[in-house]
Amino acid sequence: MIGSRYFVRLDLTSEKRFTLTPATRLLLSELDDYVHFQVYLEGDFPAGFKRLRNQTREMLDELRAWSDFVTYEFINPTIAGDWERTEENYSMLVRKGLQPTQLQVTREDASSQQIIFPGAIARYRGREVSISLLQEQMGMSSENVINNSTQALEFNLASAIHKLTLEQKPRVAFLEGNGELEYRYVADVTFSLEDFYEVDRVVINGNPRALTGVSTLVVAQPLEGFTEQDKFVIDQFVMHGGSVLWLVDPVFASMDSLQMAPETLGMAWPLNLDDMLFRYGVRLNADLIMDMQSAPIPITTGFMGDRPQISMIPWFYFPLVMPASNHPMVRNLNAVRTEFVSTIDTVAAEGIEKTFLLQSSPYTRVVQTPARISFDIMERSVDERMYRDGPKPVAVLLEGEFSSLYTNRRSPLTELPAGFQRRDKGERTAMIVVSDGDIIRNQFDNRGQPLPLGYDRFLEETFGNADFILNAINYLNDDRGIMESRAREVRLRVLDRSRVNQHKFKLQLLNVALPVVLLLLFGFLRFYIRKRKYSKRIV
16 A cells, blocks of 8 residues: 555665666656657577666666656567568668667577667657667677676666757757868768757857857867967857867878878877867877777788789777776777877866876877878888887866966957956866867768768778767766766676586586475475474374
8 A cells, every 4th residue: 555655666786777867767757748669679589688688678667667658669670481571670770770780699500690670769759769779899798798788778768768858959069160070071970969959060250159059069170270269269158168079180190191192291280279278177299199909991912913902901090999987978888980199188277177088008109290101010010019108098078167268368359249248267067178080070981971970881890989979969968967877887797607617517406406405305394393293282
């Protein structure tokens, strides 16, 4: 009777894996219509994917326990004996944004290929959004990938609800006017952001009102120096609580130059931003990172007749950077592909919290500029002793109340509009600085159409660039704290396989025979005690 009147749930797990974060509970309490999840994790799967399916069902049950407006169903897109309908289902899921995973399944000494779609589609009032439930990570075992995927379930599902129910979208603006990346180079991430935000492109041109109404400003690989007037407008935007995602190349180096000459030089690139970023607490160094953990590029290694032989060879100037901390923004993030990236240092800035987000591998070499860049390094054997500079940070999060670059200085603008309030100390906000602009640039297919951000058309593999950019902008705009759910840690408690194999019979005996023996012993003792007890009464 008490349970029917009051809602109480107890989570007895040590890591509180079944306890939703306050932000998720608040999001669920505000639902006023049904959110329906179609989960495509039904069928005969290997044990790991069965666990992901079961954990997904448990998380959806947890969401439904807090809101009656959450419904779900599990669907098997593979229809046995009907390949035509199965292919239609597969094509439909791909069009909606779900990516297939191909598994090698071995049964009774026979192996087969199995295609599954570890994802879901959420619908709300005629709108829908796709959700990837598998968090792939380079170099991680399949067990850890599944475990990390279960950790991210609350964030992925809550983020989908947040996306569907968002009524007034914040405004995200890409800066133009300083040689930044054109729309076609950021087309994929722009399309993804439009589910969450109003995405615009703005030119400041010394106008202090240019960034009015903007929540987050994205500065994507500028190639021309900033005027003091534009810097003042951005500075005051930060002072008034605006957030900025800086994607800046402190060194100019281009693969296009190597296509026309045997070598090129990496040169420091004057953008007139050093004093501004230094004031905020970060310094971009005029150097280049060479990393043995890097993305390969296609290189002609010979000819067979008149046909060139193409090989994929690691290009040390394209590091694959990994999370540098356990921050929710980069937790369990796949490797991020970079091109000609530089190191970052933090400097003293009062009241600013600094968190490194991405870093190179331990097998790193830092080259000072001007740096000679040539394909010759691919022809020589690698001297590993030269790659021992250790991990180098390439992305940092700054949070706090920033101080204006123009404190105790005259405004570069000769006239400020009426009502404009200049500030020397800002409201609490955040910015992210990345020393590579190519991190947000998408590649193109043979028809010139933009490919998904992070997808390498030569490797046919997807890196974590899109997840990092979306997480970064979501974090800079997050006023509900949904990102907190990414910090959840569900420990993977696996059996020690070597001990299992070594003591297999003993463990089987303990798990199968011992409970039966204990049950029989209990029954015998109970029978014996009852017999003695009642036989004494009869006498």
